[in-house]
Amino acid sequence: MKISPTGRLADDKLVVRGVSKTFTGRKSSVAALEGVDLHVDDGELVCLLGASGCGKSTLLSIIGGLEAPTDGEVRIDEELVIGPGADRGMVFQAYSLYPWLSVSENIEFGLKVARWPKAKRADRVQELLGIMSLTEFAKALPRELSGGMRQRVAIARALAPEPDVLLLDEPFGALDAQTKRSMQDFLLTVWRRTGTTILMVTHDVEEAIYLSQRVYVLAARPGRVAAEVGIPFGHDRGPNIKRDPRFLDLRDELSDLVTH
Amino acid sequence: MDGTVPDVTGTPVAATPAATGAGPAVAGAGAPTGTRGRRPSQLLGIRGPLALRWRIGFGALGVATIFAIWTYAAYALNTGSALVPTPAATWKALADLWSTGTLQSDLTASVQRVAIGYSISVVIGAVLGIAIGTFASIESFFEPQIGFLRYIPATALTPLFLLWLGIDESPKIWLIVVGTVFYNILMIADVARNVPRELLNASYTLGATRRTVVRRVILPHSLPGIVDVARINLAAAWLMLVVAELLAAQKGLAFEIIKAQRFRAVDTMFALLIVFGVIGLVSDVFLRWFRGRIAPWARA
Numbered sequence: 137m138k139i140s141p142t143g144r145l146a147d148d149k150l151v152v153r154g155v156s157k158t159f160t161g162r163k164s165s166v167a168a169l170e171g172v173d174l175h176v177d178d179g180e181l182v183c184l185l186g187a188s189g190c191g192k193s194t195l196l197s198i199i200g201g202l203e204a205p206t207d208g209e210v211r212i213d214e215e216l217v218i219g220p221g222a223d224r225g226m227v228f229q230a231y232s233l234y235p236w237l238s239v240s241e242n243i244e245f246g247l248k249v250a251r252w253p254k255a256k257r258a259d260r261v262q263e264l265l266g267i268m269s270l271t272e273f274a275k276a277l278p279r280e281l282s283g284g285m286r287q288r289v290a291i292a293r294a295l296a297p298e299p300d301v302l303l304l305d306e307p308f309g310a311l312d313a314q315t316k317r318s319m320q321d322f323l324l325t326v327w328r329r330t331g332t333t334i335l336m337v338t339h340d341v342e343e344a345i346y347l348s349q350r351v352y353v354l355a356a357r358p359g360r361v362a363a364e365v366g367i368p369f370g371h372d373r374g375p376n377i378k379r380d381p382r383f384l385d386l387r388d389e390l391s392d393l394v395t396h
Numbered sequence: 397m398d399g400t401v402p403d404v405t406g407t408p409v410a411a412t413p414a415a416t417g418a419g420p421a422v423a424g425a426g427a428p429t430g431t432r433g434r435r436p437s438q439l440l441g442i443r444g445p446l447a448l449r450w451r452i453g454f455g456a457l458g459v460a461t462i463f464a465i466w467t468y469a470a471y472a473l474n475t476g477s478a479l480v481p482t483p484a485a486t487w488k489a490l491a492d493l494w495s496t497g498t499l500q501s502d503l504t505a506s507v508q509r510v511a512i513g514y515s516i517s518v519v520i521g522a523v524l525g526i527a528i529g530t531f532a533s534i535e536s537f538f539e540p541q542i543g544f545l546r547y548i549p550a551t552a553l554t555p556l557f558l559l560w561l562g563i564d565e566s567p568k569i570w571l572i573v574v575g576t577v578f579y580n581i582l583m584i585a586d587v588a589r590n591v592p593r594e595l596l597n598a599s600y601t602l603g604a605t606r607r608t609v610v611r612r613v614i615l616p617h618s619l620p621g622i623v624d625v626a627r628i629n630l631a632a633a634w635l636m637l638v639v640a641e642l643l644a645a646q647k648g649l650a651f652e653i654i655k656a657q658r659f660r661a662v663d664t665m666f667a668l669l670i671v672f673g674v675i676g677l678v679s680d681v682f683l684r685w686f687r688g689r690i691a692p693w694a695r696a
Contacts, residue, residue, distance in 0.1 A: 197597075201600075202600065219600075220600035220601050221603060225601060230594055232598040234595070234616075236616050236617070245599075246602035246603055249602055249603045249605075277693050290598075297603060303601075
């Protein structure tokens with residue numbers, strides 16, 4: 137039995153072992169990822185931090201089962217990932233809501249697919265609408281919502297079928313700074329309330345420190361784990377930690393790692 | 397026209413001896429008089445908004461222009477034998493066709509042929525188009541056949557169809573099918589290909605099976621596109637109908653035009669052409685309304 141980088145096995149929710157991905161073109165092939173090892177514990181919030189082009193989105197797609205690794209494996213609760221499934225909810229930067237379905241129908245989609253009974257579906261949708269402060273927009277179509285609200289619907293939709301892991305691919309990348317900050321606080325609240333294991337991809341150093349318990353820094357060409365950094369702030373952190381000297385030190389340290 | 401030359405009247409530039417030489421610039425400092433920029437054109441603004449009354453006005457002007465040219469042509473070109481009927485003569489011919497009941501039976505026959513033939517074509521187009529746009533294996537299977545068949549002019553098949561299917565309704569209906577189905581298949585395949593990859597991926601991560609993705613994602617997302625394709629290719633269906641009726645028919649709008657030709661009844665021919673135009677207009681408006689009804693989320 138292999139042992140994950142930190143030597144722990146017991147509460148590993150998600151384990152990525154030696155994952156490589158090579159895109160083979162007509163003339164040359166590009167190594168997008170090479171020998172990536174990482175793990176996320178049960179209930180942990182971890183960020184994958186890296187500059188654009190370092191393969192972090194590819195890695196998330198592989199974990200989500202949307203792409204196959206050239207080499208290596210991904211395991212959730214010890215089980216090998218062979219394709220996409222409802223156990224790994226995903227949220228994309230471009231929201232990707234069903235434009236013909238209302239907010240509550242979008243959230244309900246995964247529950248219908250999983251054949252939840254009708255009453256249970258309605259309860260779950262109501263609960264998520266409440267958590268996401270979307271109750272009054274339950275009947276609205278996605279096109280009638282702002283970017284921040286659409287992303288809340290996308291998160292609610294991914295959370296609805298109670299996934300083991302929530303995978304977020306630069307979910308706040310398309311939002312303005314103001315909305316982005318409130319969505320970050322919002323994500324922390326949701327994480328605290330639901331206890332879901334979250335793996336989030338971002339290129340924003342401050343976002344990574346502000347949200348996560350651990351950060352994996354990815355280096356580019358080929359994409360690989362350059363560093364694993366623990367974040368010393370607790371669960372009930374708030375905007376005030378951004379003035380903490382440790383926050384500033386971490387920001388400098390991680391910024392250096394990302395640009396190198 | 398307003399002066400578009402940059403005007404500096406109101407600018408309180410520090411008065412240098414040279415500039416203060418002329419009086420008016422200083423005098424105007426208290427009350428600005430110049431304008432900046434070009435005023436947007438009310439009627440010819442590029443992609444500019446146009447008030448509803450102007451829209452209606454221009455539309456009416458367009459119709460009036462056509463009638464004016466038509467009337468002029470009717471009187472100017474008709475030396476000796478009538479080549480162009482006057483609007484009044486056309487209207488009378490139309491009224492005659494209606495009162496004898498010819499128009500009604502022709503209309504029924506033609507509309508029925510197009511409705512049956514084109515419905516078959518759209519259904520085949522939707523099923524095969526979605527399948528081709530969704531599955532690479534099905535696309536590979538049909539690609540060579542469709543690529544070959546689509547370049548055979550459907551009208552060239554008319555004699556064969558008459559030979560195979562006789563001269564009753566079925567060759568006419570199948571000509572309409574064959575003349576439109578390849579356009580429908582290929583264009584609907586494109587519609588299905590345009591479903592965003594991420595929407596499919598999001599569905600898979602919500603636990604959807606391939607069947608669910610086709611039924612609950614690709615199909616609803618393609619629905620307005622299918623209606624658009626059906627609307628665009630409907631013109632080709634009428635084209636095929638005319639070809640079919642010109643060759644062998646006892647009833648129908650195009651058959652009636654041929655009949656009118658034998659009597660040099662240009663007024664009847666014009667009346668029937670107008671009927672074709674009205675049918676096209678009505679079906680276009682209906683399909684646009686229908687698209688908005690079934691897919692309000694995709695309204696422009």
